[in-house]
Amino acid sequence: MSAQTLGMPRDERFVRRLSSKSTSTTDLNMGPTVVVPPKHLTAPSDAHEIAAAMEIARHSIELPITPPSAPGTPLETTVTGKYAFAFDIDGVLIRGGKPIPEAIEAMKVLNGQNEYGIKIPYIFVTNGGGKSENERCLQLSQQLQIEVSPGQFICGHTPMREMAEKYRTVLVIGGEGEKCRQVAEAYGFKDVVTPGDIIKDNQDTTPFRKLTEDEHNNSRLRNFAEVEIDAIFVFADSRDWASDQQIILDLLMSKNGRLGTRSENFDEGPPVFFSHNDVVWSTSHDLTRIGMGALRVSLEAMFKAVTGTDLQTIAFGKPQIGTFEFATRLLQQWRKETHGINEPPETVYFVGDTPESDIRGTNEFNNEAENTWYSILVRTGVFREGTKPKFQPKVTVDTVLDAVLHGLEREQKKALKRRVLEASIEAETIEE
Numbered sequence: 228m229s230a231q232t233l234g235m236p237r238d239e240r241f242v243r244r245l246s247s248k249s250t251s252t253t254d255l256n257m258g259p260t261v262v263v264p265p266k267h268l269t270a271p272s273d274a275h276e277i278a279a280a281m282e283i284a285r286h287s288i289e290l291p292i293t294p295p296s297a298p299g300t301p302l303e304t305t306v307t308g309k310y311a312f313a314f315d316i317d318g319v320l321i322r323g324g325k326p327i328p329e330a331i332e333a334m335k336v337l338n339g340q341n342e343y344g345i346k347i348p349y350i351f352v353t354n355g356g357g358k359s360e361n362e363r364c365l366q367l368s369q370q371l372q373i374e375v376s377p378g379q380f381i382c383g384h385t386p387m388r389e390m391a392e393k394y395r396t397v398l399v400i401g402g403e404g405e406k407c408r409q410v411a412e413a414y415g416f417k418d419v420v421t422p423g424d425i426i427k428d429n430q431d432t433t434p435f436r437k438l439t440e441d442e443h444n445n446s447r448l449r450n451f452a453e454v455e456i457d458a459i460f461v462f463a464d465s466r467d468w469a470s471d472q473q474i475i476l477d478l479l480m481s482k483n484g485r486l487g488t489r490s491e492n493f494d495e496g497p498p499v500f501f502s503h504n505d506v507v508w509s510t511s512h513d514l515t516r517i518g519m520g521a522l523r524v525s526l527e528a529m530f531k532a533v534t535g536t537d538l539q540t541i542a543f544g545k546p547q548i549g550t551f552e553f554a555t556r557l558l559q560q561w562r563k564e565t566h567g568i569n570e571p572p573e574t575v576y577f578v579g580d581t582p583e584s585d586i587r588g589t590n591e592f593n594n595e596a597e598n599t600w601y602s603i604l605v606r607t608g609v610f611r612e613g614t615k616p617k618f619q620p621k622v623t624v625d626t627v628l629d630a631v632l633h634g635l636e637r638e639q640k641k642a643l644k645r646r647v648l649e650a651s652i653e654a655e656t657i658e659e
């Protein structure tokens with residue numbers, strides 16, 4: 228058996244396996260990679276085939292030039308191409324920074340530890356922000372003790388990457404310290420400003436917020452009277468709503484994004500983009516906590532109160548259709564490269580905990596997609612038993628493990644039904 232028939236993607240030599248303990252994000256940025264938990268470092272894991280193939284598919288859709296080794300014939304693979312899983316992360320796989328125990332078992336089932344010996348492809352679609360896809364990958368590899376690749380991650384802010392060409396000087400909001408500036412720069416934004424830079428230039432901007440020593444040292448000194456900010460991107464949850472909103476409001480009311488100026492009709496400010504619109508989210512607290520969608524609502528209401536005019540902002544992430552289209556492109560490329568079929572899997576099971584983003588997005592996308600998007604709601608996150616979700620899933624289950632088993636059984640039944648029908652048609656043909 229050749230290397231190609233051992234479940235190894237054809238571009239295997241381009242895929243590097245890195246440890247989740249020792250790898251830096253710079254290592255991850257150097258090309259197709261998968262990340263393995265240290266104890267699995269030397270042995271190929273069950274998850275390797277899916278992680279590596281998805282990484283190569285991701286590079287194919289994001290880079291205009293196909294790698295020179297690209298293929299002719301599809302590979303022999305043990306992974307089904309008929310269906311796939313897409314997982315939300317917070318409240319489904321992870322809660323309060325810790326894995327939900329069933330999530331680890333669910334990953335084993337997907338990687339072939341099931342009574343049919345079948346392997347099922349999967350990706351992660353999260354609204355959570357403030358970390359690059361690469362960092363998310365490192366973290367999840369440790370948390371779930373599984374081999375994963377950055378290519379398997381779609382974040383709320385993933386589509387912002389495509390806006391780096393359009394907007395030169397941008398303000399990024401949210402996240403810890405300098406994190407979001409780093410993510411934005413890694414996305415290709417040329418000139419990235421933070422609220423800290425603005426406060427450093429004029430500390431009277433935010434009367435009740437003074438920069439810490441660290442913040443002061445990390446912030447970049449420049450003269451904002453000479454800078455035009457072209458767009459505002461809320462990459463992650465704001466750590467200081469009052470001062471961040473003050474700065475956003477100043478820019479929205481300015482002439483062409485120049486601080487210290489005021490537009491007459493308040494219609495000359497830069498656009499504001501949010502990486503998602505989840506009003507609440509699930510953490511280790513018993514009750515849900517407010518998130519970025521709440522900041523959006525608050526900002527729009529405040530703009531109206533101050534200026535008397537409406538503010539239009541734009542949100543990415545789930546339930547926006549663009550996120551699901553991106554996921555479809557990725558899964559289609561993966562299927563083309565592994566199965567030689569240039570179509571997405573026939574059914575994508577989407578497992579989420581938030582009816583307003585996960586279930587709504589999946590259902591709405593299902594109405595217009597060529598394939599089936601099947602929504603599964605779990606009880607481990609935002610959704611609480613006894614409440615009636617505004618957006619109804621196809622099925623509600625306790626945990627992500629139940630969700631995976633539900634999809635697996637449903638597909639096995641479909642396959643059995645297909646075989647019975649084919650056999651009966653064959654029998655009729657012979658009789659004739």
Ligand SMILES: [Mg+2]
Pocket residue numbers: 315316317318319509579580581608
């Ligand atoms: Mg969630």
